[in-house]
Amino acid sequence: MRLLLGTIAGFFVAIALPSATWAQSCTFGISAMNFGQVDTLSGTQTNTSANMSVSCTGVLLSRILICPNLGSGSGGATASSRQMLSGTDALNFQIYSDASRSTVWGSYLWSYPTRPPVYSVTLSALGSATGSSVLYGAVPGGQGTIPPGSYISNFSGSHVEFRYRYAPVSNDCTITTGVVVARPSFNVSATVAANCLISTQTVDFGTTGVLTGNVDATGQVSVSCTPGTTYSIGLGNGQTGTGPTSRRMALGAQGVTYGLYRDTARSLPWGNSIGTNTVAGTGTGTAQGIPVYGRVPSQTTPAPGTYTDTVVVTVTY
Incomplete structure (x- = not known):
């Protein structure tokens, strides 16, 4: 009887898994x-x-x-x-x-x-x-x-x-x-950026009678500009006015002439022509109050009532 000898071959099965020490x-x-x-x-x-x-x-x-x-x-x-x-x-x-x-x-x-x-x-x-x-x-x-x-x-x-x-x-x-x-x-x-903010205080001439003499009042423009920002403040002529000293407060068709000025003597009209009749300044970052001097000169007195006007304030910077 013949004996057949053989070999049994084995194989290894493996899978690679990440090690717990694998750095994040x-x-x-x-x-x-x-x-x-x-x-x-x-x-x-x-x-x-x-x-x-x-x-x-x-x-x-x-x-x-x-x-x-x-x-x-x-x-x-x-x-x-x-x-x-x-x-x-x-x-x-x-x-x-x-x-x-x-x-x-x-x-x-x-x-x-x-x-x-x-x-x-x-x-x-x-x-x-x-x-x-x-x-x-x-x-x-x-x-x-x-x-x-x-x-x-x-x-x-x-x-x-x-x-x-x-x-x-x-x-x-x-x-x-x-x-x-x-x-x-x-x-x-x-x-x-350079910037300016502005607020105003009304020029209120109060109550008066016959306009036989000057009636004065004072308001204010308050401007806040970023530090170092140069600015110029102009005042318009109002709704029906024709110039800085010939602005007009109205009540219907009637009116009262007045002017706005840069000085207490009311000798420097405040208008809207930069470099001529405006007010210049340099911003500090805080509010700077600038007085507005108003005057109603003597004139023919219109009918009793409340006369008003709106003036546009322009800040150029």
């Missing part, structure tokens, strides 16, 4: 935050926003905690505001993590109490994930003493530290073990 990797992008032209004289707040994107890879189905620290920026900060600079001039602004602009986006790396928001992404079965968020910006109004100019603050280097790590459940941004740091960069900018 995230990249971030932040768009520029541009406020455009802001009105510093009014009390109106100017809002804008920027977009943040994130793309991460790592151990599949793992959660990555992201702690995006934003510091003061190159313009610096006070306890209440970040700042953009134009030379040595500073414009206050702030970055928030919510649309209502109530929660400041801060950092664990600065002395102020505000802290960064906490984000997380969970990697897919392919070991990747993407996400996005919004940075909400605001420039408060009422900064009238800020001169016109282009203002900017740069967020880069030490001003930006995005920390991220594997964290199945934790939201603790103070842990440094296993943390990776990314430093995306972006700019915040705004333009403060």
Whole structure:
């Protein structure tokens, strides 16, 4: 009997799975935050926003905690505001993590109490994930003493530290073990343009009788212009007047002639010809009150009643 000997060949089956030590990797992008032209004289707040994107890879189905620290920026900060600079001039602004602009986006790396928001992404079965968020910006109004100019603050280097790590459940941004740091960069900018605001006080001649002599009264034009802005204030001729000293208050078809002047002696008529009979000045960022001197000269007295006129005030700057 013959004995047949043979061999049994075996084979090894294997699959490569990601190692638990596979490091996480995230990249971030932040768009520029541009406020455009802001009105510093009014009390109106100017809002804008920027977009943040994130793309991460790592151990599949793992959660990555992201702690995006934003510091003061190159313009610096006070306890209440970040700042953009134009030379040595500073414009206050702030970055928030919510649309209502109530929660400041801060950092664990600065002395102020505000802290960064906490984000997380969970990697897919392919070991990747993407996400996005919004940075909400605001420039408060009422900064009238800020001169016109282009203002900017740069967020880069030490001003930006995005920390991220594997964290199945934790939201603790103070842990440094296993943390990776990314430093995306972006700019915040705004333009403060020359601007003026104006308000007026009525010239009220009161109640008088027969117009046999001069009747004088004083009103006021109040102008607020950005610092260093030169301006000229002109007064129109009224609704039916023909010149600075021959304006006309009316009641129906009847009228009372009057004039508006730049001086107490009522010798310098105030009209609307720049460089000839207007009032010039330079803005300081605060309200500047300029008296308007009115006079009703003696004239034939019309029928009793209330006579009025409307004068257009023009500020050229």
